Amino acid sequence: MTWQATLFWLANMVCDTVGQLSFKAASLSADEADGWDHWKRLAQSPFLWIGIFAFVFEFIFWLSFLSLVPLAMGLFVGSANMITVMLGGRYFFGEQITPWRAGAISLIAFGVMLVGWGHA
């Protein structure tokens, strides 16, 4: 990958991770409400707007990244976000990393590596 593509990829990873974790925080803040009330509470959560803001930038970085690399290759390196989101879920929300979860996520990550390797 060129330095330009690497820069777009890293920026995308930061924005994606911040976005995912913000959405989870917003979801937890509206967890007790159901139906329309749930969506109203979500809309009032600042985390939701942080997440949306992060995804707007992710959108631009991803589009730029994909203009430099093939789609399959782009998805391969872009999937490193899986690890940062999992660690963020553990750190911020105390989500357990059970052996089954770790094994399944590792298998998915390995699969992603193979897809990218097979593309090269």
Add this chain to the structure above:
Amino acid sequence: MRGGFLLGFLALVVFDTMGQVGFKLTAEVSGVLDMSLDWARLVLAQPAFYMIVAAYILAFFTYMTLMKEAPVGPLFAAAHLELVTVTVLSWLWFGERLSLVQLLGCACIIGGVVILGVTESQDNHQQHTQDPS
């Protein structure tokens, strides 16, 4: 609830796939981001750009609904099932090469998602059994 979750998850994969295909179609025409008005006009003129917007809106509501029920780590990882659908579509639509290694990778991703699906639902069942309230 489990059937609804599965249906929602499959819908999420479809919307995510639509979005990624839209990105590639738009990026092929727009080229590298150059922060110019002409570039923005070029992007906005692409029908695929609006496919991305529609896919993202639909995926957002689906994802937030699923997130009420699932932890973000495994849900985000499982959402990578889109790689399988996008890889197959990139072969069929964009003429990108699809090797045996990639097929094996797709099988691993599907396997990981299936393991997550089975074990997470078993964990939920055990939690409900231990704490019926």
